[in-house]
Amino acid sequence: xxxxxxxxxxxxxxxxxxxxxxxxxxxxxxxFAVWGVQFGYSALAGGSIAVLPNFVFxxxxxxxxxxxxxxxxxxxxxxxxxxxxxxxxAMFSLAxxxxxxxxxxxxxxxxxxxxxxxxxxxxxxxx
Numbered sequence: 098x099x100x101x102x103x104x105x106x107x108x109x110x111x112x113x114x115x116x117x118x119x120x121x122x123x124x125x126x127x128x129f130a131v132w133g134v135q136f137g138y139s140a141l142a143g144g145s146i147a148v149l150p151n152f153v154f155x156x157x158x159x160x161x162x163x164x165x166x167x168x169x170x171x172x173x174x175x176x177x178x179x180x181x182x183x184x185x186x187a188m189f190s191l192a193x194x195x196x197x198x199x200x201x202x203x204x205x206x207x208x209x210x211x212x213x214x215x216x217x218x219x220x221x222x223x224x
Contacts, residue, residue, distance in 0.1 A: 106159040107155060107156070107159035107160075109221070110151075110154075110155030110159055111155055112221065113151070113155075113213075113214060113217050113221065114148060114151050114152045114155055116213055116217075117144075117147060117151060117210045117213045117214060118144070118148045120209055120210055120213050121140075121141070121143070121144025121145070121147065121148055121206055121209070121210045122144065124140055124144065124205070124206045124209055125137050125140040125141040125144055125202075125206060127140075128140040128202045128206070132202070135199055136199055136201075136202045137202070138196075139196075139198040139199040139201075139202040139203045139206075140202035140203065140205065140206040141206070142192050142196060142198055142203055142206075143192075143198075143202065143203035143204060143205065143207035143208075143210070144206040144207065144209075144210050145188070146185060146188045146189055146192065146203075146207055147185075147206075147210030147211055147214075148210055149184065149188065150180075150181040150182075150184040150188070151181065151214060153177070153180055153181060153184060154177040154178065154180070154181040155177075156177075157173050157177035157180060158173055158174045158177035158178075159173075
């Protein structure tokens with residue numbers, strides 16, 4: 098039963114990450130179409146900085162479920178959040194050091210992808 102719960106939770110988290118990726122991709126396309134390649138590339142980098150750590154968190158956090166493994170659930174959530182935070186810091190550092198990004202589209206796309214995550218209860222029905 099716990100594997101079914103973990104699979105259901107992981108699928109819900111992956112649905113959210115796919116929605117974030119769709120929003121980030123759409124915003125990147127808009128930046129590319131309106132302002133050019135550099136802006137689209139920067140927006141894509143910002144979206145990736147928001148989406149990839151959330152994917153890693155979803156994979157780690159929903160690896161265990163159920164009352165019998167509650168200590169593992171808490172441990173994997175903490176590890177998932179720690180890895181997510183460190184990965185976000187590393188990706189921002191790499192974007193600023195190695196890429197020639199434009200700050201505005203990077204932060205706009207990053208923020209929009211985070212807003213999708215924060216407002217998920219409004220548009221996802223829990224089943």
